[in-house]
Amino acid sequence: MSVRVRFAPSPTGYLHVGGLRTALYNFLFARHHGGVNVLRIEDTDQTRLVEGAAQNFIEVCRWAGIEFDESPEKGGPFGPYVQSERTEIYRGHAQKLLDSGAAYYAFDTAEELEAMRERMNKAGVAAKYDRSIMRNQFTLGEEETRKLIAEGCPKVIRLKMPLSGEIRFGDIVRGDIIVPARDVDDSVLLKSDGFPTYHLANVVDDHLMGITHVIRGEEWLPSTPKHVLLYQGFGWQPPEFAHLPLLLNPDKSKLSKRQGDVAVEDYRAKGFFNDALVNFLALLGWNPTADREIFSIDEMIAMFDLKKVNKAGAVFDVKKLEWMNATYLRSKSSDELGAILLPMLEERGITGISADYAGKVAVLLRERVTLLNEIPEFGDYMFAEPAEFDAAYRTKHRVADTSSLLSDFVLHLPQEWTLQNIRGYAHKYLEEKGLALKNIIHPLRHAITGKSVGAGLFETMELLGCEKCVQRIKAQIPD
RNA sequence: GGUCCCAUCGACUAACGGUUAGGUCACCACCCUUUCAAGGUGGCAGUACGGGUUCGAAUCCCGUUGGGAUCACCA
Numbered sequence: 001m002s003v004r005v006r007f008a009p010s011p012t013g014y015l016h017v018g019g020l021r022t023a024l025y026n027f028l029f030a031r032h033h034g035g036v037n038v039l040r041i042e043d044t045d046q047t048r049l050v051e052g053a054a055q056n057f058i059e060v061c062r063w064a065g066i067e068f069d070e071s072p073e074k075g076g077p078f079g080p081y082v083q084s085e086r087t088e089i090y091r092g093h094a095q096k097l098l099d100s101g102a103a104y105y106a107f108d109t110a111e112e113l114e115a116m117r118e119r120m121n122k123a124g125v126a127a128k129y130d131r132s133i134m135r136n137q138f139t140l141g142e143e144e145t146r147k148l149i150a151e152g153c154p155k156v157i158r159l160k161m162p163l164s165g166e167i168r169f170g171d172i173v174r175g176d177i178i179v180p181a182r183d184v185d186d187s188v189l190l191k192s193d194g195f196p197t198y199h200l201a202n203v204v205d206d207h208l209m210g211i212t213h214v215i216r217g218e219e220w221l222p223s224t225p226k227h228v229l230l231y232q233g234f235g236w237q238p239p240e241f242a243h244l245p246l247l248l249n250p251d252k253s254k255l256s257k258r259q260g261d262v263a264v265e266d267y268r269a270k271g272f273f274n275d276a277l278v279n280f281l282a283l284l285g286w287n288p289t290a291d292r293e294i295f296s297i298d299e300m301i302a303m304f305d306l307k308k309v310n311k312a313g314a315v316f317d318v319k320k321l322e323w324m325n326a327t328y329l330r331s332k333s334s335d336e337l338g339a340i341l342l343p344m345l346e347e348r349g350i351t352g353i354s355a356d357y358a359g360k361v362a363v364l365l366r367e368r369v370t371l372l373n374e375i376p377e378f379g380d381y382m383f384a385e386p387a388e389f390d391a392a393y394r395t396k397h398r399v400a401d402t403s404s405l406l407s408d409f410v411l412h413l414p415q416e417w418t419l420q421n422i423r424g425y426a427h428k429y430l431e432e433k434g435l436a437l438k439n440i441i442h443p444l445r446h447a448i449t450g451k452s453v454g455a456g457l458f459e460t461m462e463l464l465g466c467e468k469c470v471q472r473i474k475a476q477i478p479d
Numbered sequence: 480g481g482u483c484c485c486a487u488c489g490a491c492u493a494a495c496g497g498u499u500a501g502g503u504c505a506c507c508a509c510c511c512u513u514u515c516a517a518g519g520u521g522g523c524a525g526u527a528c529g530g531g532u533u534c535g536a537a538u539c540c541c542g543u544u545g546g547g548a549u550c551a552c553c554a
Contacts, residue, residue: 010554045553110552117551126481127550156552174484183482183550191552198554222483222549245485252546283491283503290493290502310492313547317490320504330517367517393514441513453515 003035004210007061007068008202010042011053014263015060017316018217018247018255021281025244026215027066028282028304035212039071040205041082044195054082060264064278065297070209078209083201090196093204093234094157094189102233103189105145106136106158129158129186157190159199159226159233167225172213172242173309179225187226199223203230206239215242215306218313219254242306245285246313255316271344271373272321276328280321284314294327326370334359337372344373350383360463364455379454382464385472386450393452397442405433405440406447407477410470419462426458447476 007023009015015023030037039061041054058073070076080086097103106129108116116134117127131138136158137145149155162181170176189200196204206214221243231238249259261267267277279295287310288295288303295303329337338359345353361382365375380387409429414421430437445457448469454460461469 008554012554042554048553106552108552113551121480124480128481154552158552177483179483185550188552193552195552197552202554217548218484219548220554225483243484246548248547250490254548280491285491287492293491293503312485314492315490317504320491323504326517365516368515437513445514451514455514455516457513 003030003033003212004038005030005035005213005215006038006040006206006209006211008040008042008205008216009057010045010048011050011057012045012048013050013053014265015057016255016262017264017267017277017281018262020060020064020066020264020277021247021284022215022217022244023061023066024064024278024282025286025304025306025309028301029213029215029306030069031301032304036069037067038076038078038209038211039068039073039081040209041072042198042201043082043084044197044201046084046193046195056265060268063268064264064274083205084195086201086205087195089208090190090201090204091194094196094200097159097189097230097233098157100233102160102229103157104131104137104160105149105155106131106134106188107140107148107153107155108135109154126183128183131158131160131186154192156188156192158186159189159229161186161226161229167228169224169228169238169241171221171224172240172306173245174221174243174311177221177224181225181229184225184229187223189230199226199230203227203234207231207234207236211239213240213242213306215244218243218246242309245310247284248313248315250315250317252313252315254313260316260318267321271371272325273328273332273340273372276325277321279328280324284316285310293324294331322370329366329369329372334363337362337366341372341375345376345383348376350376353383357463364459364463368453368455381449381451382460386448389446389450389476390452393442394446397446402443403477405435406443406473409440409444410473413466413470417462417466419458422461423458443476444473447473 005026007026009019009023027037029035039058043049043054054072058068058071061068068074070078070081072079072081075081094103098105112135113129116130120127120130133139140148161184165181166178167181167184168176168178187199188197190196205211224241224243228238247255249255251259255262261270264277268274275297278297279293282295282300283293286304286308288300288305288308335355336359338355338357341358341362342353342355345351345358361379362372362375364382365379366372369375369378376383412425412429414425426437426440430440441457442452445452445454448457448461448464
C-alpha cells in the first residue's frame with residue numbers, strides 16, 4: 001500500500017517551528033516513499049479560529065520548500081480538507097459509535113463537571129469522568145435519555161472506555177506502548193455545539209483519507225490510546241504511529257514563546273534562509289549520518305528514515321542555527337544572494353542598486369555576518385557615502401604625515417581598476433616611501449568605509465570603483 | 480498527584496554487545512592576517528546512579544534518581 005501522511009495543524013495563529021519540523025518530517029517521509037503528503041486544517045474549535053491562519057501555513061510551508069499534494073487549496077480525492085466542512089461526516093460516525101455501544105450520551109453541565117473534578121482532586125484520585133455517577137445515558141436510562149434529547153437538552157457524546165484490560169499500540173520511534181484502559185478518560189467526542197473534538201475528527205479523517213502513517217508531536221502520545229480505541233470501535237485498522245520528540249527551550253521545557261522566538265515567521269523576518277532553517281530543524285531529532293551537518297532537501301528525502309528519529313527531546317539552540325545560516329550564506333552564489341538582498345535593501349530605502357551589484361557586495365561581506373540582512377547596515381558605505389566616521393579609529397591611525405600620504409596616494413592610481421593593480425600600486429607606493437602597509441591601510445579604510453571593520457580593503461575598493469574611492473580619500477585629506 | 484515518554488560532552492548527535500566513546504555548535508589556545516571575520520590546527524568536555532545478564536554493557540533487563548509530556552465540550 002502506498003504511503004499517505006498528513007500534517008494537521010489547528011489554525012489558531014502562527015506556525016510554530018516545531019510544527020514546521022513535523023510538517024517537514026511528514027513531507028520527507030512521503031517523498032522518500034513516493035507517497036502522498038496531505039494538509040488538513042483542524043478547525044473544529046470555532047472559538048479559537050484566527051483569520052488567515054490556514055493560508056499563512058500554506059505559504060510558510062511553501063517558503064520552507066514543503067509541498068502538499070492534497071490540501072484545502074489544491075483539493076484532492078478525499079476532500080474537503082477543512083474539518084469545519086466535514087461536520088456531517090463526524091456526526092454520522094458518532095452515531096455509529098452510539099449504535100455499537102462504543103460511545104454514549106452525557107448531559108452534564110460545565111459546573112457539574114467542575115464539581116466532579118474538585119471532589120476527585122480532594123479525594124486524591126485522578127480526575128476522570130465517572131460515568132457511574134454523572135448525568136448520562138447509563139445513569140438516566142434509555143427513556144430519560146430519549147426524552148432529554150427530544151427536548152433539545154444540551155448533550156455531548158463520550159467515548160466509552162473499558163474499565164479493565166489494556167490498550168496497546170506500536171510506535172515507530174518508541175516501540176510498543178501499553179496503557180491500562182482504566183486510566184484513560186471517557187473523552188468527549190462530539191461537543192454540544194455539534195462539532196467533533198480532535199479525537200473523533202482526527203480518527204475519522206485519518207481513516208477516510210487513507211492515512212497510513214500518523215507522524216505527529218510527542219504531546220499526542222497520551223491521547224493515542226483513545227484514538228486506538230476509536231479505531232477498534234469503528235472496526236478499522238489503525239495507521240502506524242510515529243511520535244516525534246519535542247523541541248525544547250534551553251531549560252528543557254517544551255519550546256515556548258516565553259523563552260524566545262517560536263514562530264517560523266520570526267526567523268524568516270530576522271533574515272534566516274529557508275534552506276538553513278529547514279536543515280537545522282531536520283537535524284533536531286533525526287540524523288542520517290553523523291559525519292555531516294549540511295544537507296539539501298533532496299538529500300534529506302533520499303536518506304529520511306523514521307526509524308532513525310530520536311526519542312529524547314531536542315533543545316533548540318539558536319547559536320547552531322546561526323552557524324548553519326552563516327554556512328549557507330557562504331555557499332550561495334552571487335546571483336542568488338543578490339536576488340534576496342535587493343528587496344532587503346529596498347525595504348530600508350536603498351534603491352537604484354542592481355541585483356548584480358547587491359550580489360557582489362554580499363559576496364564581499366558575507367564572511368563577516370551571520371544573516372544576509374545585516375549587510376545593508378554593516379556595509380552601508382557600499383550603497384552610499386559613509387553615514388558616519390569612526391572617530392577613535394581615525395585618531396588611532398592618524399599621524400603627522402597621514403594627509404600627505406593620502407594626497408600623494410591618489411595621484412597615480414592605476415588606470416585599469418582591478419584588484420591586482422590596486423594592490424600592486426599600493427605596495428609599490430609604500431615601498432617607494434619606505435613604509436609598511438599598516439601606515440596607510442587604516443587611514444584609507446577609514447576614509448573609504450568610515451569603519452574599522454570590514455572586508456579586505458583592496459577588494460572593497462575594487463568593487464566600489466575608482467571614482468568613489470578617490471572622492472572619499474580626498475574628502476579626508478585635511479587634518 | 481495519576482498515566483505515559485525520555486536519559487551519551489554545556490547544546491545537537493554517532494557508535495551489529497567488543498571503538499583510545501567519534502563528529503558538529505559553543506567555549507579556550509595557537510596559526511594565518513589588512514581591521515573584523517572566515518579558514519586551519521589543537522584543546523576542554525560525556526555514557527545520571529545502583530544492581531543484574533554476559534568472557535565482555537553506553538548498548539540488553541530491573542530498580543533508583545532526574546527531566547519532560549499529558550490529564551477540557553483546545554488541538
